[in-house]
Amino acid sequence: MENLTRRQQEVLKLIVGTYVKTVSPVGSRTIAKTYSQELSPATIRNEMHDLEERNFIQQPHTSAGRIPTDKGYRYYVDCLMSESRVPPHVVALVAREYRGRIDNMETLIERTSKILSTLSEQAGLVMFPTFEGMVLKRIELAPLNRRNLLVVWVTRNGFVQSQAVDMKETIPAEELTRINRFLNQELEGMLLAQVQTYLTEKLERVQDSLHVLHQTAIDIVAQGFPKTEQRRLAVQGSRYILEQPEFQNWEKSRRLFRTLETREHLADLLSSRPIQEGVQVQIGLEHHCADIWDCSLVTAQYRVNQRTVGSIGVLGPRRMQYEKIISLVDFVSRRFGEALEQW
Amino acid sequence: MENLTRRQQEVLKLIVGTYVKTVSPVGSRTIAKTYSQELSPATIRNEMHDLEERNFIQQPHTSAGRIPTDKGYRYYVDCLMSESRVPPHVVALVAREYRGRIDNMETLIERTSKILSTLSEQAGLVMFPTFEGMVLKRIELAPLNRRNLLVVWVTRNGFVQSQAVDMKETIPAEELTRINRFLNQELEGMLLAQVQTYLTEKLERVQDSLHVLHQTAIDIVAQGFPKTEQRRLAVQGSRYILEQPEFQNWEKSRRLFRTLETREHLADLLSSRPIQEGVQVQIGLEHHCADIWDCSLVTAQYRVNQRTVGSIGVLGPRRMQYEKIISLVDFVSRRFGEALEQW
DNA sequence: ACTTAGCGCTCTCAATATCAGAGTGCCAAA
DNA sequence: TTTGGCACTCTGATATTGAGAGCGCTAAGT
Incomplete structure (x- = not known):
């Protein structure tokens, strides 16, 4: 992991945080105002310059503010992000969804992807358990x-x-x-x-x-022995991505929907073996799927009786609230596994 | 049915035909050139004026050409359209798709909605057969x-x-x-x-x-007794509609996708009892679903052993090639029924 | 060595103006 | 009933302008 000074870290963190909220490039003034110590915009500019040289942030054009790069988001997710728990209302809502009578597994899975999409306000994905x-x-x-x-x-x-x-x-x-x-x-x-x-x-x-x-x-x-369906994938809420400002561009949304509808690529991404335990985050081009280069994918595997049998995920714009989404995916993957067991 | 003179009919037919091709309002010059007899644009203009007064066509703005209204399309579909058979390559392609080994009904249905969408270049819908x-x-x-x-x-x-x-x-x-x-x-x-x-x-x-x-x-x-899934609906190719020029408008596409994803409305429309035998066409607001007022829906029921058990359909922009789509839906509904029987 | 004020520069975005082109409506003549 | 002609309207593309945001750099201050 690369070395960043404490101040650079804070600046990067503020840039990511602000950009995720406002969806427009972040300037030095904005950072200077929200920064913990009193510092002039000029100082911030210097730090930003360094960060840009090292490819953590970039300018959409000369004399615009900065936006994070893939690398910047990655550093944010790995080092800067504060852990977060899902808020109580989410716990309650998920519990409620799973409590009711569920007639068959299809319903359970559809409902889970719906949960993921409504709570994340992005696309919710659920791989069917491997047979x-x-x-x-x-x-x-x-x-x-x-x-x-x-x-x-x-x-x-x-x-x-x-x-x-x-x-x-x-x-x-x-x-x-x-x-x-x-x-x-x-x-x-x-x-x-x-x-x-x-x-x-x-x-x-x-x-x-x-x-x-x-x-x-x-x-x-x-x-x-069942041949198909092994890689069946439930998708809900793709419309949320369509509503994001950066997908007004119609070439982007065309590509996105091609990927979402074919489902092949997505199924590949979701069923590929993860490097480590827990929630996986693939930012921008990290997932090597050019059609959705502008999206990030947050996934987690779920288990039934200690055995990993499938995975769930959320697909959204690269600019997403990673804390929130990661804790959500983690939480839902556990609850979903339990729901499958008890059922 | 309202009375239109022979010439008015021909003008309306040409307007619909041209508009479907070009997607831009049709002017009197264009019609005059393609019209069977020699007639000046001025004459055509008079006819168009009458057609507009009687609400078969309309102007998007003063001094633009004309586009058909719902009523205009309806008249076209009911009275002016020439019957058409599906072309040989479609027959061949459908036969090929159904010939191969099909492992289970889900696959068969998914494949059918895929057939509908690729051949129509619009969204293909298939209701699962009623249990x-x-x-x-x-x-x-x-x-x-x-x-x-x-x-x-x-x-x-x-x-x-x-x-x-x-x-x-x-x-x-x-x-x-x-x-x-x-x-x-x-x-x-x-x-x-x-x-x-x-x-x-x-x-x-x-x-x-x-x-x-x-x-x-x-x-x-x-x-x-199976409770859910009775109204399960397979949708493929919604992206095609997104690609249509008139859906660049993002409020429209937002609404469209809301409808497509919820599926409830669509399932209602597809499973409602048809007025008569054969292919049904619902143009624009005729289907009373405000979110997709700009779309038409072409549906047909399919039968297994002489019993109607479900329906299929194509959803696309109101401006669609009705001859082609109607013959396609008719054809696929029969073949699909047969495929279900033999299977 | 670090910080900062200030200035000039660049780029975007919205507002405005201009103009060609398409098409209509209507009148008067054929 | 048809048509030529003309005035009028509206769109859409293109160019122009100006305000605003934001940066880099330099030189001065701490």
Whole structure:
């Protein structure tokens, strides 16, 4: 981490704070007035000059005030920002949202992204939990017609996934029942990530009369393992970003919405392994997604029974209230994990 | 329908056609040049004056050209528009999209709304099929914990819905199995809309030793009947509307996105009973949704096994190529219905 | 060595003026 | 009924101007 003098730190902090509020470049007078000691604008100007040379701040044009650069925000987030707790009304609101009857996981997830977006006044993102991270409660084979079979997976926390399988030949009803019973006996309570390897190993060990049945069962499980949706992403409140003054520019908002609608990039960003525990902040171009270079992304993973199964996040303009958003994302990720567990 | 002279009709038709292409008010010179007979601009001006008095067209300001009003578009759609078939490349593209393996209904629906939006270059909307309109294949009861039970419904065409039920008291596993078997025996192949009444009537008829079991079964079905999602709506390509020149105005786009994100209004519009068969067109304020007064909505219902179970639509600026969009929506609604059937 | 007053300079933004171009409405003549 | 012609209106692009904000630099003060 680079060295900044105490005064430079304070100046940078004031610049970020003021810019986030006013959305217009911050001049030396403004800083001089809010600065703790009496100092003339000229002195501040000198400090600002240094900060600019070292690329913490920049001028949109000659003789305008300064705005923070990516690096400036980064330093702010890492070193200057004061920790903050979510305010009581947020705690209350989140508790209220999760208290009511929630019929299925989709609703829970939609509601969570809605919570994130209304409280942050920015876009709220929630990755659906990875299927592999969940524990199987029950598996159900439902024939759709002669050749197609629907495999329905119910996890212990009530998440349901289904996947159609195209069978080479019709399987008689009785055999299907036997396979179904066999699968439930074998797999109940197992982590879904382990299901396939477990079955294959089992096949190698057991060489009995049931061999053919086992083989079919493995086939069904392999083909019927949910393929899509693993990276499904719920987005709410993209309109908030549109309302920000810096997105009046329509080329920007075009690009933003392209990214938001495709969801691929976002899903990548959210599901990439984080470097460390806790809340991640990606500022401006740090996330390497050129279409939203002007946005920052604050993410956190959530856990169910100590196991990380997905992540949530907030996407907003680079100029955002990082303290507020970070504490919000942290808080909601925990509560969301708990809600998933209890449910 | 109001009377317009042949010439007035042709002038109106040309105005709509030209305006849709150029997005700027159409003057008398332009019309005079493209008009079938030789006529001077002055003559056209007279006709335009009449059309304006009768509210088919209007001037954005004095001495600008004319643009169609809602009434003008309506007349165009009802009387002037030439029928059109979807071009071969659209037929091919849609066929290709539906040919590939589709793993679950969500994917099918997402893909359909994507088809609508890319081909129309506007927002594509697809209502999920009403659950009540589908036929039950199988019902599955999976205990989540002591008090909660997950009811999983699988329809004949492979759609899966689940709903958690809060039981007053724990039901023993064996009894649950019996209830489950009973429900499957009784309800398989039944239209979901009829399930509840059927069971209640059955209860009244049968007064045997199984009465208590039946009672519990009915309870479970009543509570476990999927409540949400009935009006779930897939939206793709809202960004296309944002790109239209008339939505550069940011107050407009703000309102538009509010509507698109809430989805409630849209779902209402799509699920309201249509006046007649086939494609519906709602122009401008005809849909009584003030937030999108500048948009038109083209919708059609889709059927599975002769039964109407949902609808699809395209939302775009009022100035749209109605021939093209109408034929597209009509075409996709049929193909989508077929895809749902075969699936 | 640090701080500051002051001055000249630059750039933006809003207000204003100007002008060409498009299009109308209407009248009078064909 | 149609049309040529002309005066009038409104927009939109372009240029001009001036006030205001803010900086850099220098020289003087502490």
